[in-house]
Amino acid sequence: MKYELGRILRWVLVVALLLLAIVCRVTAGALTESVWGRYAKERGLAPEAVGTQAQEDTPRARSVADMERLELFTVEEAEAWEEGNLFFLGQENTLYKILVLESGERVAARYSRDGYEYNTATGLWASPVGRWAPWELTETERASVEWKDLDLTTLDYYADMLGEERDIAHADFRSWFPWLGSLTLMAAAVFLILLVRLLLWPVRESNRAQSDVECWLAGTHAIWGQSIARFSRIFPSRRPIPIRFGGLPRTPVTRWLIRSTLRGSWEITSYAQLLETVEYMSRGPGFTNCNTQTARAWQLCRSSSLLGMAMVLGWASREELVQRSREVGKLIQSHFSSWDELSTNFLEYFANFRVEQDGEAQESGEIIRDRVDSYWSLKKRPDGPFSLPWNLDLNETK
Numbered sequence: 001m002k003y004e005l006g007r008i009l010r011w012v013l014v015v016a017l018l019l020l021a022i023v024c025r026v027t028a029g030a031l032t033e034s035v036w037g038r039y040a041k042e043r044g045l046a047p048e049a050v051g052t053q054a055q056e057d058t059p060r061a062r063s064v065a066d067m068e069r070l071e072l073f074t075v076e077e078a079e080a081w082e083e084g085n086l087f088f089l090g091q092e093n094t095l096y097k098i099l100v101l102e103s104g105e106r107v108a109a110r111y112s113r114d115g116y117e118y119n120t121a122t123g124l125w126a127s128p129v130g131r132w133a134p135w136e137l138t139e140t141e142r143a144s145v146e147w148k149d150l151d152l153t154t155l156d157y158y159a160d161m162l163g164e165e166r167d168i169a170h171a172d173f174r175s176w177f178p179w180l181g182s183l184t185l186m187a188a189a190v191f192l193i194l195l196v197r198l199l200l201w202p203v204r205e206s207n208r209a210q211s212d213v214e215c216w217l218a219g220t221h222a223i224w225g226q227s228i229a230r231f232s233r234i235f236p237s238r239r240p241i242p243i244r245f246g247g248l249p250r251t252p253v254t255r256w257l258i259r260s261t262l263r264g265s266w267e268i269t270s271y272a273q274l275l276e277t278v279e280y281m282s283r284g285p286g287f288t289n290c291n292t293q294t295a296r297a298w299q300l301c302r303s304s305s306l307l308g309m310a311m312v313l314g315w316a317s318r319e320e321l322v323q324r325s326r327e328v329g330k331l332i333q334s335h336f337s338s339w340d341e342l343s344t345n346f347l348e349y350f351a352n353f354r355v356e357q358d359g360e361a362q363e364s365g366e367i368i369r370d371r372v373d374s375y376w377s378l379k380k381r382p383d384g385p386f387s388l389p390w391n392l393d394l395n396e397t398k
Contacts, residue, residue, distance in 0.1 A: 021182065027181075029178045039173060050160060050162070054128065059074070061073035061130075064103070067132040067157075072131055073131075077125045090138075096109065096110055107152060109158060109161055110164070112162060129161065130159045132159060135154075135155060135157050205242070208244045212396075213326075215243050216329065216388050218244060220342070222247075223371055223378065225244060225247025226374040227247075229244070230374075245322075246309045250312050250314065255313055266306075268306075271315040274306055274309075278307060281302060281306075286299055296345070297343075298350070303328050304329070307328065326395070337390070339385075
């Protein structure tokens with residue numbers, strides 16, 4: 001197990017967030033056009049057909065009443081674009097054309113010369129597809145139109161056959177939606193992850209000690225458990241680490257980590273193999289052949305930690321694993337007289353084991369110091385296992 005696992009997990013989180021951001025950005029880009037249709041409809045923007053060439057089935061508007069009734073229409077005229085029917089309006093010199101309808105009514109229209117098409121079958125000029133739109137004139141613009149004396153039927157509406165407002169809004173939408181959409185998707189993804197994490201909290205913390213007896217039992221491997229939990233933390237924190245069987249909460253990552261540890265360091269791949277190892281180290285030759293207290297502490301504490309790891313993996317019911325931990329705990333009580341005796345002997349064996357395995361390497365020294373720090377931290381905790389009586393009755397159920 002890597003000493004700086006927490007740092008590795010932090011980098012994994014950073015990479016995962018970057019990948020999530022990329023996926024959200026690509027997804028938002030792919031959704032832009034489909035969302036744009038709904039956005040344009042909600043904003044009341046011109047339909048996409050506005051400004052395109054009229055087709056045979058495009059309704060013909062012959063009066064203002066037709067324009068008010070039809071969603072989209074075209075207007076047919078006998079004469080092509082005439083300079084006399086054009087006028088400019090506003091500070092931006094917006095170009096309008098006056099349409100003379102069959103009813104004799106005159107309305108202002110906006111469209112480009114390119115959309116004007118001659119129909120050889122009827123001998124008429126058909127305007128681009130248009131819609132009847134509110135004409136939002138300022139007081140100055142309204143006064144200018146009245147002064148021009150254009151004899152328009154209405155100054156409240158005009159025939160929009162350009163669709164310029166939609167084009168401008170569409171370009172603007174395509175510039176900001178992919179980014180806002182990606183941020184929204186990321187926020188939704190993070191919220192969903194946090195929600196799932198909250199809903200899975202009972203499973204995640206199902207191996208946390210829930211009574212004095214369980215705290216005592218988990219305390220027999222808490223020096224290791226606290227260290228491994230601290231190494232695995234993605235974000236450093238000063239908050240005390242909960243006392244758990246197996247040290248770690250039950251998550252997919254921690255289960256993978258525990259499985260890797262059992263397979264790599266213990267050659268254990270099943271619950272049966274784990275129980276055989278616990279039996280060997282607590283009641284079999286692995287324990288009976290021990291001739292020092294340090295060796296006994298090492299074997300019994302590791303037996304307890306294996307049962308805790310089995311609880312993290314969910315290899316058996318909580319009741320069964322707590323009962324098996326009780327059996328190991330009673331052996332520990334019978335061979336040691338206090339938490340200090342158990343812990344100091346365990347730490348002495350651990351330190352010798354690390355030095356023998358790694359020599360005087362800096363990493364080895366850091367790991368040893370960390371285990372010692374875990375011991376002193378546990379001694380100071382009023383809610384920790386070392387604050388409980390050594391001879392606590394482990395048969396109690398409360």
